[in-house]
Amino acid sequence: MxxxxxxxxxxxxxxxxxxxxxxxxxxxxxGRGQHVVTIPASIPFPSGLAWDATAQHFVVGSRLPPAAVSSVSDAGVSEVLISDPLLPSTSSVAALVVDDRRRRLLVALANPAALAAYDLRSPRPHRRLFLSPLPDPSAAPGGVTVDASTGAAFVTAGRVILKVDLDGTAALLSKSATYSADPSLAGLGGVAHVNHGYLLVVERGGAGRVFKVDEDDGATKEVLGKALATEAEGLAVRSDGGAVVARGGAGARWLRGEDAWGQAAVQDEAEVEEGRRAAAIVVREWRRAYVLVTPAVEGNESGEEKVSRIEEVEWKREGEGxxxxxxxxxxxxxxxxxxxxxxxxxxxxxxxxxxx
CATH class of the missing domain: 1.10.287 (Helix Hairpins)
Known part of the structure:
Protein backbone atom coordinates (compact mmCIF):
# COMPACT_ATOMS: atom_id res chain seq x y z
CA MET A 1 0.00 0.00 0.00
CA GLY A 31 -0.54 42.01 18.38
CA ARG A 32 -2.71 43.99 16.05
CA GLY A 33 -0.05 46.47 14.90
CA GLN A 34 0.55 50.04 16.00
CA HIS A 35 -2.49 52.30 15.81
CA VAL A 36 -1.65 55.70 14.27
CA VAL A 37 -4.10 58.58 13.77
CA THR A 38 -3.12 61.51 11.55
CA ILE A 39 -4.31 64.85 12.91
CA PRO A 40 -6.09 66.89 10.22
CA ALA A 41 -4.58 70.18 9.05
CA SER A 42 -7.67 71.92 10.44
CA ILE A 43 -6.04 71.60 13.89
CA PRO A 44 -2.90 73.78 13.65
CA PHE A 45 -0.09 73.30 16.20
CA PRO A 46 -1.84 70.59 18.27
CA SER A 47 -1.46 70.96 22.02
CA GLY A 48 -2.92 68.79 24.75
CA LEU A 49 -4.42 65.33 24.38
CA ALA A 50 -7.33 63.64 26.16
CA TRP A 51 -9.49 60.58 25.62
CA ASP A 52 -13.29 60.73 25.87
CA ALA A 53 -14.29 57.18 26.83
CA THR A 54 -18.03 57.81 26.42
CA ALA A 55 -17.81 59.41 22.96
CA GLN A 56 -14.91 57.13 21.96
CA HIS A 57 -12.70 59.81 20.43
CA PHE A 58 -9.55 61.78 21.20
CA VAL A 59 -9.71 65.44 22.21
CA VAL A 60 -7.00 67.77 20.90
CA GLY A 61 -6.42 71.49 21.43
CA SER A 62 -4.42 74.08 19.51
CA ARG A 63 -1.67 76.42 20.65
CA LEU A 64 -2.59 78.83 17.88
CA PRO A 65 -4.86 81.61 19.26
CA PRO A 66 -7.75 81.91 19.64
CA ALA A 67 -8.16 78.76 21.75
CA ALA A 68 -10.09 75.95 20.10
CA VAL A 69 -10.61 72.25 20.88
CA SER A 70 -11.59 69.48 18.47
CA SER A 71 -12.46 65.80 18.59
CA VAL A 72 -10.43 63.36 16.47
CA SER A 73 -11.81 59.91 15.68
CA ASP A 74 -9.75 56.75 15.22
CA ALA A 75 -10.10 57.35 11.48
CA GLY A 76 -8.68 60.89 11.75
CA VAL A 77 -12.00 62.70 11.28
CA SER A 78 -12.22 65.92 13.31
CA GLU A 79 -15.06 68.10 14.58
CA VAL A 80 -14.93 71.34 16.57
CA LEU A 81 -15.91 70.86 20.21
CA ILE A 82 -14.98 74.24 21.69
CA SER A 83 -14.96 77.59 19.93
CA ASP A 84 -15.51 80.15 22.67
CA PRO A 85 -15.79 83.74 21.44
CA LEU A 86 -15.76 85.07 25.02
CA LEU A 87 -12.20 83.88 25.68
CA PRO A 88 -9.38 86.41 25.24
CA SER A 89 -8.17 86.46 21.63
CA THR A 90 -4.66 85.57 22.83
CA SER A 91 -5.73 82.40 24.67
CA SER A 92 -4.30 79.04 23.61
CA VAL A 93 -4.78 75.48 24.84
CA ALA A 94 -2.07 74.10 27.14
CA ALA A 95 -3.61 70.87 28.47
CA LEU A 96 -6.90 68.93 28.54
CA VAL A 97 -8.73 66.33 30.60
CA VAL A 98 -12.21 64.78 30.36
CA ASP A 99 -14.25 64.39 33.55
CA ASP A 100 -16.24 61.49 32.17
CA ARG A 101 -18.40 60.94 35.25
CA ARG A 102 -19.80 64.50 35.02
CA ARG A 103 -19.39 64.81 31.24
CA ARG A 104 -17.19 67.88 31.49
CA LEU A 105 -14.17 68.93 29.46
CA LEU A 106 -11.55 70.82 31.46
CA VAL A 107 -9.24 73.04 29.40
CA ALA A 108 -6.10 74.59 30.86
CA LEU A 109 -5.43 77.83 28.97
CA ALA A 110 -2.34 80.00 28.52
CA ASN A 111 -2.02 83.72 27.72
CA PRO A 112 -3.56 84.45 30.21
CA ALA A 113 -3.45 81.35 32.45
CA ALA A 114 -6.92 80.03 33.29
CA LEU A 115 -9.00 76.88 33.65
CA ALA A 116 -12.24 76.56 31.68
CA ALA A 117 -14.89 73.84 32.02
CA TYR A 118 -17.38 72.89 29.28
CA ASP A 119 -20.55 70.80 29.36
CA LEU A 120 -20.12 67.82 27.03
CA ARG A 121 -23.87 67.12 27.23
CA SER A 122 -24.67 70.42 25.51
CA PRO A 123 -24.77 70.82 21.69
CA ARG A 124 -21.48 71.43 19.88
CA PRO A 125 -19.65 73.72 20.27
CA HIS A 126 -20.18 72.95 23.95
CA ARG A 127 -21.45 75.41 26.53
CA ARG A 128 -18.97 76.86 29.01
CA LEU A 129 -19.61 76.11 32.69
CA PHE A 130 -16.97 78.40 34.18
CA LEU A 131 -13.75 80.25 33.44
CA SER A 132 -11.39 80.45 36.41
CA PRO A 133 -8.35 82.78 36.08
CA LEU A 134 -5.22 81.37 37.72
CA PRO A 135 -3.31 83.52 40.24
CA ASP A 136 -0.32 84.14 37.97
CA PRO A 137 -1.65 84.94 34.46
CA SER A 138 1.84 84.63 32.97
CA ALA A 139 2.49 81.07 34.30
CA ALA A 140 1.41 78.78 31.47
CA PRO A 141 -0.24 75.58 32.79
CA GLY A 142 1.79 72.42 32.34
CA GLY A 143 -0.97 69.90 32.97
CA VAL A 144 -4.46 69.31 34.32
CA THR A 145 -6.15 66.31 35.92
CA VAL A 146 -9.37 65.56 37.80
CA ASP A 147 -10.39 63.53 40.84
CA ALA A 148 -13.21 61.39 39.42
CA SER A 149 -14.86 60.95 42.83
CA THR A 150 -15.10 64.62 43.83
CA GLY A 151 -14.74 66.46 40.51
CA ALA A 152 -11.92 68.62 41.86
CA ALA A 153 -9.40 69.63 39.20
CA PHE A 154 -5.66 70.06 39.71
CA VAL A 155 -3.55 72.35 37.54
CA THR A 156 0.23 72.79 37.46
CA ALA A 157 1.33 76.34 36.72
CA GLY A 158 4.94 77.38 37.01
CA ARG A 159 6.20 76.03 40.36
CA VAL A 160 2.83 75.59 42.07
CA ILE A 161 -0.14 73.21 41.98
CA LEU A 162 -3.64 74.65 42.16
CA LYS A 163 -6.88 72.94 43.16
CA VAL A 164 -10.10 74.06 41.44
CA ASP A 165 -13.48 72.99 42.84
CA LEU A 166 -16.69 72.24 40.92
CA ASP A 167 -17.69 75.91 40.99
CA GLY A 168 -14.39 77.05 39.47
CA THR A 169 -12.84 78.46 42.65
CA ALA A 170 -9.05 78.06 42.53
CA ALA A 171 -6.88 77.65 45.63
CA LEU A 172 -3.19 76.96 46.14
CA LEU A 173 -2.59 73.29 46.95
CA SER A 174 1.18 72.99 46.88
CA LYS A 175 4.17 75.30 46.73
CA SER A 176 6.53 72.76 48.21
CA ALA A 177 10.16 73.56 48.82
CA THR A 178 10.88 70.21 47.13
CA TYR A 179 10.53 72.01 43.83
CA SER A 180 9.72 75.69 44.45
CA ALA A 181 13.10 76.35 46.06
CA ASP A 182 15.09 74.39 43.47
CA PRO A 183 16.68 76.86 41.01
CA SER A 184 17.29 74.07 38.48
CA LEU A 185 13.58 73.22 38.18
CA ALA A 186 12.19 74.12 34.77
CA GLY A 187 8.60 74.21 36.06
CA LEU A 188 5.90 71.61 36.66
CA GLY A 189 4.33 69.78 33.73
CA GLY A 190 1.97 66.83 33.43
CA VAL A 191 -0.12 65.81 36.43
CA ALA A 192 -2.27 62.73 37.05
CA HIS A 193 -4.64 61.82 39.87
CA VAL A 194 -4.12 58.41 41.51
CA ASN A 195 -7.05 56.82 43.32
CA HIS A 196 -5.29 56.76 46.68
CA GLY A 197 -5.49 60.43 47.62
CA TYR A 198 -2.45 61.77 45.83
CA LEU A 199 -1.14 63.15 42.55
CA LEU A 200 1.85 62.29 40.39
CA VAL A 201 3.56 65.32 38.84
CA VAL A 202 6.49 65.56 36.43
CA GLU A 203 9.05 68.29 36.07
CA ARG A 204 8.63 70.06 32.76
CA GLY A 205 11.72 69.73 30.57
CA GLY A 206 15.08 69.68 32.32
CA ALA A 207 15.69 66.53 34.34
CA GLY A 208 12.07 65.38 34.23
CA ARG A 209 11.82 64.38 37.89
CA VAL A 210 8.60 62.83 39.22
CA PHE A 211 6.90 63.95 42.45
CA LYS A 212 4.16 62.46 44.62
CA VAL A 213 1.81 65.12 46.05
CA ASP A 214 -0.89 64.62 48.67
CA GLU A 215 -4.15 66.00 47.26
CA ASP A 216 -5.34 67.25 50.65
CA ASP A 217 -2.37 69.00 52.23
CA GLY A 218 0.04 69.29 49.28
CA ALA A 219 2.83 67.33 51.01
CA THR A 220 5.41 66.48 48.35
CA LYS A 221 8.05 63.80 47.86
CA GLU A 222 10.42 63.23 44.95
CA VAL A 223 9.98 59.63 43.75
CA LEU A 224 12.12 59.64 40.60
CA GLY A 225 15.22 61.80 40.48
CA LYS A 226 17.62 63.32 37.99
CA ALA A 227 19.75 60.20 37.79
CA LEU A 228 16.91 58.17 36.26
CA ALA A 229 14.71 60.65 34.43
CA THR A 230 15.08 62.87 31.39
CA GLU A 231 13.01 65.58 29.71
CA ALA A 232 9.29 65.18 30.47
CA GLU A 233 6.10 66.84 29.22
CA GLY A 234 2.95 64.85 30.02
CA LEU A 235 1.86 62.14 32.45
CA ALA A 236 -0.99 59.61 32.61
CA VAL A 237 -1.87 56.66 34.87
CA ARG A 238 -2.65 53.12 33.71
CA SER A 239 -5.36 50.91 35.20
CA ASP A 240 -2.70 48.55 36.61
CA GLY A 241 -1.27 51.38 38.71
CA GLY A 242 1.68 52.18 36.46
CA ALA A 243 2.31 55.60 34.93
CA VAL A 244 3.40 56.71 31.46
CA VAL A 245 5.36 59.86 30.69
CA ALA A 246 5.77 61.80 27.45
CA ARG A 247 9.49 62.62 27.17
CA GLY A 248 9.70 65.12 24.33
CA GLY A 249 12.19 64.05 21.69
CA ALA A 250 13.07 60.89 23.63
CA GLY A 251 9.61 59.33 23.27
CA ALA A 252 7.73 57.78 26.19
CA ARG A 253 8.57 56.03 29.44
CA TRP A 254 6.55 53.51 31.45
CA LEU A 255 7.03 53.78 35.22
CA ARG A 256 6.00 51.50 38.03
CA GLY A 257 5.47 52.63 41.59
CA GLU A 258 6.89 50.82 44.58
CA ASP A 259 5.59 51.06 48.16
CA ALA A 260 2.48 53.06 47.14
CA TRP A 261 4.62 55.30 44.91
CA GLY A 262 7.06 55.95 47.71
CA GLN A 263 9.56 55.57 44.91
CA ALA A 264 9.37 54.87 41.19
CA ALA A 265 11.33 52.74 38.74
CA VAL A 266 11.50 52.58 34.95
CA GLN A 267 9.59 49.60 33.53
CA ASP A 268 10.12 50.24 29.80
CA GLU A 269 10.85 52.91 27.20
CA ALA A 270 9.65 53.64 23.67
CA GLU A 271 11.12 56.03 21.11
CA VAL A 272 9.51 58.36 18.61
CA GLU A 273 10.70 58.98 15.08
CA GLU A 274 13.75 61.22 14.76
CA GLY A 275 12.81 64.84 14.20
CA ARG A 276 9.61 64.50 16.24
CA ARG A 277 8.68 64.87 19.88
CA ALA A 278 6.12 63.36 22.25
CA ALA A 279 4.24 66.46 23.40
CA ALA A 280 1.45 64.81 25.46
CA ILE A 281 0.28 61.37 26.52
CA VAL A 282 -3.02 59.72 27.44
CA VAL A 283 -4.26 56.27 28.44
CA ARG A 284 -7.38 54.80 26.84
CA GLU A 285 -9.10 51.48 27.53
CA TRP A 286 -7.26 51.11 30.84
CA ARG A 287 -3.71 50.43 29.66
CA ARG A 288 -3.21 51.50 26.03
CA ALA A 289 -1.00 54.60 25.95
CA TYR A 290 -1.10 57.12 23.09
CA VAL A 291 1.27 60.03 22.53
CA LEU A 292 0.71 63.27 20.66
CA VAL A 293 3.66 63.34 18.26
CA THR A 294 4.50 66.74 16.77
CA PRO A 295 7.41 68.04 14.66
CA ALA A 296 10.48 68.85 16.76
CA VAL A 297 10.92 72.09 14.80
CA GLU A 298 7.77 74.08 14.25
CA GLY A 299 7.06 75.40 10.83
CA ASN A 300 4.75 74.90 7.90
CA GLU A 301 2.50 71.94 8.74
CA SER A 302 1.37 71.42 5.14
CA GLY A 303 4.13 69.01 4.18
CA GLU A 304 3.76 65.32 4.99
CA GLU A 305 6.90 65.34 7.10
CA LYS A 306 5.37 68.07 9.29
CA VAL A 307 2.04 66.37 9.98
CA SER A 308 1.24 65.70 13.64
CA ARG A 309 -0.04 62.31 14.74
CA ILE A 310 -1.52 60.41 17.65
CA GLU A 311 0.47 57.18 17.98
CA GLU A 312 -0.12 54.14 20.14
CA VAL A 313 2.95 53.36 22.24
CA GLU A 314 4.44 49.93 21.61
CA TRP A 315 6.18 48.63 24.73
CA LYS A 316 8.81 45.94 24.25
CA ARG A 317 8.01 44.26 27.56
CA GLU A 318 4.32 43.89 26.76
CA GLY A 319 5.15 42.49 23.32
CA GLU A 320 7.43 39.87 24.86
CA GLY A 321 4.74 38.99 27.40
Whole structure:
Protein backbone atom coordinates (compact mmCIF):
# COMPACT_ATOMS: atom_id res chain seq x y z
CA MET A 1 0.00 0.00 0.00
CA UNK A 2 1.33 3.41 -0.94
CA UNK A 3 2.15 5.75 1.91
CA UNK A 4 0.00 8.88 2.12
CA UNK A 5 1.65 11.87 0.53
CA UNK A 6 2.58 15.03 2.43
CA UNK A 7 -0.28 16.90 0.75
CA UNK A 8 -2.76 14.25 1.89
CA UNK A 9 -1.47 14.79 5.41
CA UNK A 10 -2.07 18.54 5.06
CA UNK A 11 -5.71 17.84 4.20
CA UNK A 12 -6.35 15.85 7.36
CA UNK A 13 -8.88 17.58 9.67
CA UNK A 14 -6.69 17.24 12.76
CA UNK A 15 -3.76 19.00 11.06
CA UNK A 16 -6.00 21.79 9.78
CA UNK A 17 -7.42 22.17 13.31
CA UNK A 18 -3.94 22.49 14.79
CA UNK A 19 -2.90 24.94 12.11
CA UNK A 20 -5.91 27.16 12.81
CA UNK A 21 -5.19 27.15 16.54
CA UNK A 22 -1.55 28.06 15.94
CA UNK A 23 -2.46 30.87 13.51
CA UNK A 24 -5.02 32.33 15.92
CA UNK A 25 -2.79 32.27 18.97
CA UNK A 26 0.34 33.54 17.31
CA UNK A 27 -1.55 36.36 15.60
CA UNK A 28 -2.94 37.38 18.99
CA UNK A 29 0.51 37.19 20.52
CA UNK A 30 2.10 39.31 17.82
CA GLY A 31 -0.54 42.01 18.38
CA ARG A 32 -2.71 43.99 16.05
CA GLY A 33 -0.05 46.47 14.90
CA GLN A 34 0.55 50.04 16.00
CA HIS A 35 -2.49 52.30 15.81
CA VAL A 36 -1.65 55.70 14.27
CA VAL A 37 -4.10 58.58 13.77
CA THR A 38 -3.12 61.51 11.55
CA ILE A 39 -4.31 64.85 12.91
CA PRO A 40 -6.09 66.89 10.22
CA ALA A 41 -4.58 70.18 9.05
CA SER A 42 -7.67 71.92 10.44
CA ILE A 43 -6.04 71.60 13.89
CA PRO A 44 -2.90 73.78 13.65
CA PHE A 45 -0.09 73.30 16.20
CA PRO A 46 -1.84 70.59 18.27
CA SER A 47 -1.46 70.96 22.02
CA GLY A 48 -2.92 68.79 24.75
CA LEU A 49 -4.42 65.33 24.38
CA ALA A 50 -7.33 63.64 26.16
CA TRP A 51 -9.49 60.58 25.62
CA ASP A 52 -13.29 60.73 25.87
CA ALA A 53 -14.29 57.18 26.83
CA THR A 54 -18.03 57.81 26.42
CA ALA A 55 -17.81 59.41 22.96
CA GLN A 56 -14.91 57.13 21.96
CA HIS A 57 -12.70 59.81 20.43
CA PHE A 58 -9.55 61.78 21.20
CA VAL A 59 -9.71 65.44 22.21
CA VAL A 60 -7.00 67.77 20.90
CA GLY A 61 -6.42 71.49 21.43
CA SER A 62 -4.42 74.08 19.51
CA ARG A 63 -1.67 76.42 20.65
CA LEU A 64 -2.59 78.83 17.88
CA PRO A 65 -4.86 81.61 19.26
CA PRO A 66 -7.75 81.91 19.64
CA ALA A 67 -8.16 78.76 21.75
CA ALA A 68 -10.09 75.95 20.10
CA VAL A 69 -10.61 72.25 20.88
CA SER A 70 -11.59 69.48 18.47
CA SER A 71 -12.46 65.80 18.59
CA VAL A 72 -10.43 63.36 16.47
CA SER A 73 -11.81 59.91 15.68
CA ASP A 74 -9.75 56.75 15.22
CA ALA A 75 -10.10 57.35 11.48
CA GLY A 76 -8.68 60.89 11.75
CA VAL A 77 -12.00 62.70 11.28
CA SER A 78 -12.22 65.92 13.31
CA GLU A 79 -15.06 68.10 14.58
CA VAL A 80 -14.93 71.34 16.57
CA LEU A 81 -15.91 70.86 20.21
CA ILE A 82 -14.98 74.24 21.69
CA SER A 83 -14.96 77.59 19.93
CA ASP A 84 -15.51 80.15 22.67
CA PRO A 85 -15.79 83.74 21.44
CA LEU A 86 -15.76 85.07 25.02
CA LEU A 87 -12.20 83.88 25.68
CA PRO A 88 -9.38 86.41 25.24
CA SER A 89 -8.17 86.46 21.63
CA THR A 90 -4.66 85.57 22.83
CA SER A 91 -5.73 82.40 24.67
CA SER A 92 -4.30 79.04 23.61
CA VAL A 93 -4.78 75.48 24.84
CA ALA A 94 -2.07 74.10 27.14
CA ALA A 95 -3.61 70.87 28.47
CA LEU A 96 -6.90 68.93 28.54
CA VAL A 97 -8.73 66.33 30.60
CA VAL A 98 -12.21 64.78 30.36
CA ASP A 99 -14.25 64.39 33.55
CA ASP A 100 -16.24 61.49 32.17
CA ARG A 101 -18.40 60.94 35.25
CA ARG A 102 -19.80 64.50 35.02
CA ARG A 103 -19.39 64.81 31.24
CA ARG A 104 -17.19 67.88 31.49
CA LEU A 105 -14.17 68.93 29.46
CA LEU A 106 -11.55 70.82 31.46
CA VAL A 107 -9.24 73.04 29.40
CA ALA A 108 -6.10 74.59 30.86
CA LEU A 109 -5.43 77.83 28.97
CA ALA A 110 -2.34 80.00 28.52
CA ASN A 111 -2.02 83.72 27.72
CA PRO A 112 -3.56 84.45 30.21
CA ALA A 113 -3.45 81.35 32.45
CA ALA A 114 -6.92 80.03 33.29
CA LEU A 115 -9.00 76.88 33.65
CA ALA A 116 -12.24 76.56 31.68
CA ALA A 117 -14.89 73.84 32.02
CA TYR A 118 -17.38 72.89 29.28
CA ASP A 119 -20.55 70.80 29.36
CA LEU A 120 -20.12 67.82 27.03
CA ARG A 121 -23.87 67.12 27.23
CA SER A 122 -24.67 70.42 25.51
CA PRO A 123 -24.77 70.82 21.69
CA ARG A 124 -21.48 71.43 19.88
CA PRO A 125 -19.65 73.72 20.27
CA HIS A 126 -20.18 72.95 23.95
CA ARG A 127 -21.45 75.41 26.53
CA ARG A 128 -18.97 76.86 29.01
CA LEU A 129 -19.61 76.11 32.69
CA PHE A 130 -16.97 78.40 34.18
CA LEU A 131 -13.75 80.25 33.44
CA SER A 132 -11.39 80.45 36.41
CA PRO A 133 -8.35 82.78 36.08
CA LEU A 134 -5.22 81.37 37.72
CA PRO A 135 -3.31 83.52 40.24
CA ASP A 136 -0.32 84.14 37.97
CA PRO A 137 -1.65 84.94 34.46
CA SER A 138 1.84 84.63 32.97
CA ALA A 139 2.49 81.07 34.30
CA ALA A 140 1.41 78.78 31.47
CA PRO A 141 -0.24 75.58 32.79
CA GLY A 142 1.79 72.42 32.34
CA GLY A 143 -0.97 69.90 32.97
CA VAL A 144 -4.46 69.31 34.32
CA THR A 145 -6.15 66.31 35.92
CA VAL A 146 -9.37 65.56 37.80
CA ASP A 147 -10.39 63.53 40.84
CA ALA A 148 -13.21 61.39 39.42
CA SER A 149 -14.86 60.95 42.83
CA THR A 150 -15.10 64.62 43.83
CA GLY A 151 -14.74 66.46 40.51
CA ALA A 152 -11.92 68.62 41.86
CA ALA A 153 -9.40 69.63 39.20
CA PHE A 154 -5.66 70.06 39.71
CA VAL A 155 -3.55 72.35 37.54
CA THR A 156 0.23 72.79 37.46
CA ALA A 157 1.33 76.34 36.72
CA GLY A 158 4.94 77.38 37.01
CA ARG A 159 6.20 76.03 40.36
CA VAL A 160 2.83 75.59 42.07
CA ILE A 161 -0.14 73.21 41.98
CA LEU A 162 -3.64 74.65 42.16
CA LYS A 163 -6.88 72.94 43.16
CA VAL A 164 -10.10 74.06 41.44
CA ASP A 165 -13.48 72.99 42.84
CA LEU A 166 -16.69 72.24 40.92
CA ASP A 167 -17.69 75.91 40.99
CA GLY A 168 -14.39 77.05 39.47
CA THR A 169 -12.84 78.46 42.65
CA ALA A 170 -9.05 78.06 42.53
CA ALA A 171 -6.88 77.65 45.63
CA LEU A 172 -3.19 76.96 46.14
CA LEU A 173 -2.59 73.29 46.95
CA SER A 174 1.18 72.99 46.88
CA LYS A 175 4.17 75.30 46.73
CA SER A 176 6.53 72.76 48.21
CA ALA A 177 10.16 73.56 48.82
CA THR A 178 10.88 70.21 47.13
CA TYR A 179 10.53 72.01 43.83
CA SER A 180 9.72 75.69 44.45
CA ALA A 181 13.10 76.35 46.06
CA ASP A 182 15.09 74.39 43.47
CA PRO A 183 16.68 76.86 41.01
CA SER A 184 17.29 74.07 38.48
CA LEU A 185 13.58 73.22 38.18
CA ALA A 186 12.19 74.12 34.77
CA GLY A 187 8.60 74.21 36.06
CA LEU A 188 5.90 71.61 36.66
CA GLY A 189 4.33 69.78 33.73
CA GLY A 190 1.97 66.83 33.43
CA VAL A 191 -0.12 65.81 36.43
CA ALA A 192 -2.27 62.73 37.05
CA HIS A 193 -4.64 61.82 39.87
CA VAL A 194 -4.12 58.41 41.51
CA ASN A 195 -7.05 56.82 43.32
CA HIS A 196 -5.29 56.76 46.68
CA GLY A 197 -5.49 60.43 47.62
CA TYR A 198 -2.45 61.77 45.83
CA LEU A 199 -1.14 63.15 42.55
CA LEU A 200 1.85 62.29 40.39
CA VAL A 201 3.56 65.32 38.84
CA VAL A 202 6.49 65.56 36.43
CA GLU A 203 9.05 68.29 36.07
CA ARG A 204 8.63 70.06 32.76
CA GLY A 205 11.72 69.73 30.57
CA GLY A 206 15.08 69.68 32.32
CA ALA A 207 15.69 66.53 34.34
CA GLY A 208 12.07 65.38 34.23
CA ARG A 209 11.82 64.38 37.89
CA VAL A 210 8.60 62.83 39.22
CA PHE A 211 6.90 63.95 42.45
CA LYS A 212 4.16 62.46 44.62
CA VAL A 213 1.81 65.12 46.05
CA ASP A 214 -0.89 64.62 48.67
CA GLU A 215 -4.15 66.00 47.26
CA ASP A 216 -5.34 67.25 50.65
CA ASP A 217 -2.37 69.00 52.23
CA GLY A 218 0.04 69.29 49.28
CA ALA A 219 2.83 67.33 51.01
CA THR A 220 5.41 66.48 48.35
CA LYS A 221 8.05 63.80 47.86
CA GLU A 222 10.42 63.23 44.95
CA VAL A 223 9.98 59.63 43.75
CA LEU A 224 12.12 59.64 40.60
CA GLY A 225 15.22 61.80 40.48
CA LYS A 226 17.62 63.32 37.99
CA ALA A 227 19.75 60.20 37.79
CA LEU A 228 16.91 58.17 36.26
CA ALA A 229 14.71 60.65 34.43
CA THR A 230 15.08 62.87 31.39
CA GLU A 231 13.01 65.58 29.71
CA ALA A 232 9.29 65.18 30.47
CA GLU A 233 6.10 66.84 29.22
CA GLY A 234 2.95 64.85 30.02
CA LEU A 235 1.86 62.14 32.45
CA ALA A 236 -0.99 59.61 32.61
CA VAL A 237 -1.87 56.66 34.87
CA ARG A 238 -2.65 53.12 33.71
CA SER A 239 -5.36 50.91 35.20
CA ASP A 240 -2.70 48.55 36.61
CA GLY A 241 -1.27 51.38 38.71
CA GLY A 242 1.68 52.18 36.46
CA ALA A 243 2.31 55.60 34.93
CA VAL A 244 3.40 56.71 31.46
CA VAL A 245 5.36 59.86 30.69
CA ALA A 246 5.77 61.80 27.45
CA ARG A 247 9.49 62.62 27.17
CA GLY A 248 9.70 65.12 24.33
CA GLY A 249 12.19 64.05 21.69
CA ALA A 250 13.07 60.89 23.63
CA GLY A 251 9.61 59.33 23.27
CA ALA A 252 7.73 57.78 26.19
CA ARG A 253 8.57 56.03 29.44
CA TRP A 254 6.55 53.51 31.45
CA LEU A 255 7.03 53.78 35.22
CA ARG A 256 6.00 51.50 38.03
CA GLY A 257 5.47 52.63 41.59
CA GLU A 258 6.89 50.82 44.58
CA ASP A 259 5.59 51.06 48.16
CA ALA A 260 2.48 53.06 47.14
CA TRP A 261 4.62 55.30 44.91
CA GLY A 262 7.06 55.95 47.71
CA GLN A 263 9.56 55.57 44.91
CA ALA A 264 9.37 54.87 41.19
CA ALA A 265 11.33 52.74 38.74
CA VAL A 266 11.50 52.58 34.95
CA GLN A 267 9.59 49.60 33.53
CA ASP A 268 10.12 50.24 29.80
CA GLU A 269 10.85 52.91 27.20
CA ALA A 270 9.65 53.64 23.67
CA GLU A 271 11.12 56.03 21.11
CA VAL A 272 9.51 58.36 18.61
CA GLU A 273 10.70 58.98 15.08
CA GLU A 274 13.75 61.22 14.76
CA GLY A 275 12.81 64.84 14.20
CA ARG A 276 9.61 64.50 16.24
CA ARG A 277 8.68 64.87 19.88
CA ALA A 278 6.12 63.36 22.25
CA ALA A 279 4.24 66.46 23.40
CA ALA A 280 1.45 64.81 25.46
CA ILE A 281 0.28 61.37 26.52
CA VAL A 282 -3.02 59.72 27.44
CA VAL A 283 -4.26 56.27 28.44
CA ARG A 284 -7.38 54.80 26.84
CA GLU A 285 -9.10 51.48 27.53
CA TRP A 286 -7.26 51.11 30.84
CA ARG A 287 -3.71 50.43 29.66
CA ARG A 288 -3.21 51.50 26.03
CA ALA A 289 -1.00 54.60 25.95
CA TYR A 290 -1.10 57.12 23.09
CA VAL A 291 1.27 60.03 22.53
CA LEU A 292 0.71 63.27 20.66
CA VAL A 293 3.66 63.34 18.26
CA THR A 294 4.50 66.74 16.77
CA PRO A 295 7.41 68.04 14.66
CA ALA A 296 10.48 68.85 16.76
CA VAL A 297 10.92 72.09 14.80
CA GLU A 298 7.77 74.08 14.25
CA GLY A 299 7.06 75.40 10.83
CA ASN A 300 4.75 74.90 7.90
CA GLU A 301 2.50 71.94 8.74
CA SER A 302 1.37 71.42 5.14
CA GLY A 303 4.13 69.01 4.18
CA GLU A 304 3.76 65.32 4.99
CA GLU A 305 6.90 65.34 7.10
CA LYS A 306 5.37 68.07 9.29
CA VAL A 307 2.04 66.37 9.98
CA SER A 308 1.24 65.70 13.64
CA ARG A 309 -0.04 62.31 14.74
CA ILE A 310 -1.52 60.41 17.65
CA GLU A 311 0.47 57.18 17.98
CA GLU A 312 -0.12 54.14 20.14
CA VAL A 313 2.95 53.36 22.24
CA GLU A 314 4.44 49.93 21.61
CA TRP A 315 6.18 48.63 24.73
CA LYS A 316 8.81 45.94 24.25
CA ARG A 317 8.01 44.26 27.56
CA GLU A 318 4.32 43.89 26.76
CA GLY A 319 5.15 42.49 23.32
CA GLU A 320 7.43 39.87 24.86
CA GLY A 321 4.74 38.99 27.40
CA UNK A 322 2.15 38.56 24.63
CA UNK A 323 4.46 36.16 22.79
CA UNK A 324 5.01 34.07 25.94
CA UNK A 325 1.30 33.87 26.64
CA UNK A 326 0.60 33.00 23.01
CA UNK A 327 2.88 29.98 23.15
CA UNK A 328 1.53 28.97 26.58
CA UNK A 329 -2.00 29.03 25.16
CA UNK A 330 -0.86 27.13 22.09
CA UNK A 331 0.75 24.50 24.29
CA UNK A 332 -2.43 24.25 26.32
CA UNK A 333 -4.42 23.86 23.12
CA UNK A 334 -2.17 20.98 22.06
CA UNK A 335 -2.66 19.22 25.41
CA UNK A 336 -6.44 19.56 25.10
CA UNK A 337 -6.36 18.35 21.50
CA UNK A 338 -4.28 15.24 22.24
CA UNK A 339 -6.38 14.45 25.31
CA UNK A 340 -9.49 14.69 23.11
CA UNK A 341 -7.81 12.48 20.52
CA UNK A 342 -6.97 9.90 23.20
CA UNK A 343 -10.58 9.94 24.42
CA UNK A 344 -11.90 9.45 20.89
CA UNK A 345 -9.58 6.46 20.38
CA UNK A 346 -10.77 4.94 23.64
CA UNK A 347 -14.39 5.48 22.61
CA UNK A 348 -13.77 3.87 19.21
CA UNK A 349 -12.04 0.90 20.84
CA UNK A 350 -14.95 0.38 23.23
CA UNK A 351 -17.45 0.57 20.36
CA UNK A 352 -15.49 -2.06 18.43
CA UNK A 353 -15.49 -4.38 21.47
CA UNK A 354 -19.27 -4.06 21.77
CA UNK A 355 -19.76 -4.89 18.09
CA UNK A 356 -17.52 -7.92 18.45
Missing amino acids: AKPSFFCFLRRPRFIFLLLIFAFLTSSAL DMVWGFVLFGGGLVVFFYWRFQMRQLAANMNKKRA
